Amino acid sequence: MSKKVPYVSRETVAEIAKTYPTPFYLYDEKGIRNTARLVNQAFRWNKGFKEYFAVKATPNPYLLQMLKEEGCGADCSSLTELEMSDAVGLKGHEIMFSSNETPVEDMQLASKLGVIINLDDITHIGFLEQVAGGFPETICCRFNPGGHFAIANSIMDNPGDAKYGMTRDQIEEAYRILIRKGVKHFGIHAFLASNTVTNEYYPELARQLFELAVELHRSTGADIRFVNLSGGVGIAYRPEQKENDILAIGEGVRKVYEEVLVPAGMGDVAIFTEMGRFMLAPYGALITKAVHEKHIYKEYIGVDACAANLMRPCMYGAYHHITVLGKEDAPCTYKYDVVGGLCENSDKFAIDRMLPKIDKGDYLFIHDAGAHGFSMGYNYNGKLRSAELLLREDGSVKLIRRAETPRDYFATFDFTDDFPKLKQY
Numbered sequence: 001m002s003k004k005v006p007y008v009s010r011e012t013v014a015e016i017a018k019t020y021p022t023p024f025y026l027y028d029e030k031g032i033r034n035t036a037r038l039v040n041q042a043f044r045w046n047k048g049f050k051e052y053f054a055v056k057a058t059p060n061p062y063l064l065q066m067l068k069e070e071g072c073g074a075d076c077s078s079l080t081e082l083e084m085s086d087a088v089g090l091k092g093h094e095i096m097f098s099s100n101e102t103p104v105e106d107m108q109l110a111s112k113l114g115v116i117i118n119l120d121d122i123t124h125i126g127f128l129e130q131v132a133g134g135f136p137e138t139i140c141c142r143f144n145p146g147g148h149f150a151i152a153n154s155i156m157d158n159p160g161d162a163k164y165g166m167t168r169d170q171i172e173e174a175y176r177i178l179i180r181k182g183v184k185h186f187g188i189h190a191f192l193a194s195n196t197v198t199n200e201y202y203p204e205l206a207r208q209l210f211e212l213a214v215e216l217h218r219s220t221g222a223d224i225r226f227v228n229l230s231g232g233v234g235i236a237y238r239p240e241q242k243e244n245d246i247l248a249i250g251e252g253v254r255k256v257y258e259e260v261l262v263p264a265g266m267g268d269v270a271i272f273t274e275m276g277r278f279m280l281a282p283y284g285a286l287i288t289k290a291v292h293e294k295h296i297y298k299e300y301i302g303v304d305a306c307a308a309n310l311m312r313p314c315m316y317g318a319y320h321h322i323t324v325l326g327k328e329d330a331p332c333t334y335k336y337d338v339v340g341g342l343c344e345n346s347d348k349f350a351i352d353r354m355l356p357k358i359d360k361g362d363y364l365f366i367h368d369a370g371a372h373g374f375s376m377g378y379n380y381n382g383k384l385r386s387a388e389l390l391l392r393e394d395g396s397v398k399l400i401r402r403a404e405t406p407r408d409y410f411a412t413f414d415f416t417d418d419f420p421k422l423k424q425y
């Protein structure tokens with residue numbers, strides 16, 4: 001059981017809302033820093049360990065900078081993510097570039113910045129050579145073993161249906177080609193299951209990748225410098241779930257490392273991770289206000305945020321715990337659908353959720369929205385993206401992204417004078 005406790009009180013939110021109206025995202029500096037430190041502690045046994053935060057989870061330069069201060073790098077998937085990582089001062093091998101269906105400009109920027117490029121496919125060897133005019137000394141290849149990914153007979157995910165990575169034969173062939181092209185150092189990367197809530201995922205993945213590393217080193221002679229376990233370490237979105245223990249996970253990976261890599265004479269291979277969700281999800285909340293209530297065939301509470309601010313419930317049916325601030329200890333005796341204002345019936349943050357009686361004006365703290373939350377936002381129905389705020393360790397609040405205004409929404413019409421009124425909003 002992980003008790004879901006908000007990191008702000010109703011009073012604090014009411015105070016913040018005087019300056020920054022709801023809805024807004026609020027991130028918790030203390031939780032983010034503590035987690036980054038714990039991750040580094042968990043893998044301290046590995047000399048070259050580095051966590052490359054998956055920028056797509058929460059692309060905000062203030063948060064990236066904070067993680068950089070804690071020793072993390074960035075994992076980017078696109079041009080703008082590379083630009084943001086560059087802007088916070090991450091350099092060269094502090095950035096991984098794991099893209100797929102990669103546009104020319106993205107690959108060129110990755111090459112220019114000298115980041116570690118993770119090739120998603122064997123055909124990207126020719127693509128990289130063509131668009132960047134050559135190869136860096138160090139390159140990573142993404143592996144997809146196909147089939148199912150299972151732990152103790154229980155299927156976690158289906159890599160065979162995933163579009164990413166190279167087959168076993170292809171990755172070996174890719175290494176041979178790259179060696180001929182002059183590449184000196186190699187990495188292996190795979191992402192085989194998402195949001196895993198078990199301490200066994202990384203160790204099992206590590207075993208597969210370590211064994212592959214030994215085989216590839218023996219068959220091709222490649223100098224393998226790192227194994228990137230990528231993301232996929234999950235969090236307990238539901239209070240009844242058991243949280244992952246990152247120290248146990250690090251220890252599990254260490255055991256496999258000593259079993260597989262050390263005896264093969266590969267005890268200097270660095271471990272990389274690219275966690276997004278585990279690093280940030282619990283330390284970001286969407287805070288929204290109850291603005292309407294409606295009693296028809298069901299009981300509805302309408303809030304001022306919607307799926308355009310947090311898409312996961314609507315898109316995946318994902319559970320996000322909700323706390324009604326100021327009513328933490330009140331009995332959950334009312335059954336509500338908590339809904340946003342999109343013209344989409346799937347715009348529901350909660351369905352048939354037992355909650356305390358909600359009154360208009362109550363603030364709802366939607367938990368675990370710190371990763372894949374704001375970043376998946378969109379502008380459907382002309383809805384505007386909210387602000388992002390950071391709750392500092394000293395209790396102060398810093399604006400780290402302002403809310404969009406209609407002018408932002410209309411900004412891409414700036415080439416035309418056909419509708420002059422749009423410039424006035």
Ligand SMILES: *Cc1c(COP(=O)(O)O)cnc(C)c1O
Binds near residue numbers: 075233371
């Ligand atoms: C999305 C992604 C991650 C992060 O995944 P989480 O589930 O947030 O840990 C890491 N690496 C790659 C390549 C990804 O696409």
